[in-house]
Amino acid sequence: MANMIVASSNAKPLTPPTTTFQQHSPKPRLQIPQLSFPNKITQKLSSVATAATTLKSLSLLAVSSLTFAPPSLAAEIEKAALFDFDLTLPIIAAEFLLLMFALDKVYFSPLGNFMDQRDAEIKEKLNSVKDTSSEVKQLEDQAAAIMRAARAEISAALTQMKKETQVEVEKILAEGRKKVEAELQEALADVEKQKEATIKALDSQIAALSQDIVKKVLPVK
Amino acid sequence: MNVISCSSNTLKVLYDISGVEVGQHFYWQIGGLQVHAQVLITSWVVIAILLGSALIAVRNPQTIPTAGQNFFEYVLEFIRDVSKTQIGEEYGPWVPFIGTMFLFIFVSNWSGALLPWKIIQLPHGELAAPTNDINTTVALALLTSVAYFYAGLSKKGLGYFSKYIQPTPILLPINILEDFTKPLSLSFRLFGNILADELVVVVLVSLVPLVVPIPVMFLGLFTSGIQALIFATLAAAYIGESMEGHH
Numbered sequence: 001m002a003n004m005i006v007a008s009s010n011a012k013p014l015t016p017p018t019t020t021f022q023q024h025s026p027k028p029r030l031q032i033p034q035l036s037f038p039n040k041i042t043q044k045l046s047s048v049a050t051a052a053t054t055l056k057s058l059s060l061l062a063v064s065s066l067t068f069a070p071p072s073l074a075a076e077i078e079k080a081a082l083f084d085f086d087l088t089l090p091i092i093a094a095e096f097l098l099l100m101f102a103l104d105k106v107y108f109s110p111l112g113n114f115m116d117q118r119d120a121e122i123k124e125k126l127n128s129v130k131d132t133s134s135e136v137k138q139l140e141d142q143a144a145a146i147m148r149a150a151r152a153e154i155s156a157a158l159t160q161m162k163k164e165t166q167v168e169v170e171k172i173l174a175e176g177r178k179k180v181e182a183e184l185q186e187a188l189a190d191v192e193k194q195k196e197a198t199i200k201a202l203d204s205q206i207a208a209l210s211q212d213i214v215k216k217v218l219p220v221k
Numbered sequence: 222m223n224v225i226s227c228s229s230n231t232l233k234v235l236y237d238i239s240g241v242e243v244g245q246h247f248y249w250q251i252g253g254l255q256v257h258a259q260v261l262i263t264s265w266v267v268i269a270i271l272l273g274s275a276l277i278a279v280r281n282p283q284t285i286p287t288a289g290q291n292f293f294e295y296v297l298e299f300i301r302d303v304s305k306t307q308i309g310e311e312y313g314p315w316v317p318f319i320g321t322m323f324l325f326i327f328v329s330n331w332s333g334a335l336l337p338w339k340i341i342q343l344p345h346g347e348l349a350a351p352t353n354d355i356n357t358t359v360a361l362a363l364l365t366s367v368a369y370f371y372a373g374l375s376k377k378g379l380g381y382f383s384k385y386i387q388p389t390p391i392l393l394p395i396n397i398l399e400d401f402t403k404p405l406s407l408s409f410r411l412f413g414n415i416l417a418d419e420l421v422v423v424v425l426v427s428l429v430p431l432v433v434p435i436p437v438m439f440l441g442l443f444t445s446g447i448q449a450l451i452f453a454t455l456a457a458a459y460i461g462e463s464m465e466g467h468h
Contacts, residue, residue, distance in 0.1 A: 081246060087254040088356035092264060093364055099268050099325060104317035107275040111290075111297055112316065114282040 246354075247346040257354055259343060264351040266336075267328050296324070300453075307457035308464065315460055318368055322361065323453035326352055330415055330445030334422075334438065350415055352448075358412040362404035365456040373463030381463065403459060407452060414448045 249258040278289035286294055300320040304312040307319075332338075333350025341348055351357045373381035385396040418441040425434040 083355050084246060084257070085356060085359070086256060087251055088257045088260050088354065089360045089363075091256060091261060092351070092357045093360040095264055095268060096321065096325060096361060096364060099271065100317050100321040102272055103275060103321050103324070106272060107279055107293065108297065108317045108320055111279045111282060111293060112301075115294060115297070118284060 245346045247343045257356060259346050259348050260351050260354040260357060263332065263338065263348055264329070264357070267325065267332055267351060270332070271324055271328055303450075303454055304457050307454060308461035311464065315372070315457065319453050319457045322365070322456050323449055326361070326411065326452050327446060327449035329357070330449055331442065333415065333419055334441050334445055349419055352411055353415040353419055355408070355412050358408040359404070361411070361452070362408035365407060365459060366400065366404045368456065369459040369463045372460045376464045384463070407455060411448050411452055414444055418444055
């Protein structure tokens, strides 16, 4: 960008001197600063060697010249129309008003309305989201109640089943016990009978044995 | 005397080579009246940029904004914010005025700093930001004056003029004077800042073509934005001031 400005500012002396100021100005005595510009082609290369030093002296000169500027020069600068009011003013005003209406039609109104509408929509949606959150809570409560009921039912059924099975088990157990007892009784009775029979048998044997013993001990005379 | 003539010559040389063309205009004749063509041309470009970019970005707004639309929404919200803080709750109808004021000045200022206007050679004068011409700034300032008079009169009718003797009738001359100083200060602040900024850049570039002018250029961008904001904010403040009720 700097280069472009420089290039254009360099090209200016080529344009016909039309202002009062440029007509008055004599042929420049110092042409060195122009050489410091990179894309300068048409300039005379008269004092290349002094280019570096003249930049310093130039700034010094600028400062000194500003302090000693003669009043005639100030008057010449003032002739340049800095405060030149003309038809541009009303034209710019009209352009501004047109731009205002056009931008209002194109930009401010449509986009503003759109943004407001979107804001309203988002607010509405947010509110509806809040409503559904209460609904969700209600549903959650319902679900919890259902769960509780189901759990109670299940536990009741479980306890009942437990009781039933307990009773059944006890019945079976009692039956078994009875059976076992009856068998035991029978077995005991059997054992008793056998005992008696054995004792009877033993009794007769004892009698015979005792007779034998008596015969042996008391020899027959 | 020798020193003085030498230095005056040097100044003229500096003036020539730096290409600082203060107050030189490219004139067009319209029905016997003159206009500054360079101002009109650049203002057309600025208007084209504004309208074109707005048209493209806001052509069909999306609920989830695209990048361009997002930017324009941000700008619009910024303008609304400025208007709301200065004018109050009834800022709605003034958004286009404040917004156009801000955008036009802002894009004008930045175009002067960023667009390579000077590539295009004019027979006389040079293209620059429209706001560095006094006609533009005075036009905008006068429109602001008209706007705040309109705001006050439409809100309060002729009772608006009672503000001139409001705290005490002694202040009547000062209150009347204020109506002249407001556009004057608005226009000259903008004009002076932008012109001075461009001059500083051009002079620096002519002296040291490399690197050194860059910070000044950035400073110029900064002041350009600030000036646009100040102009729009003050315009809104004047409008709000003339609309607010007396206690």
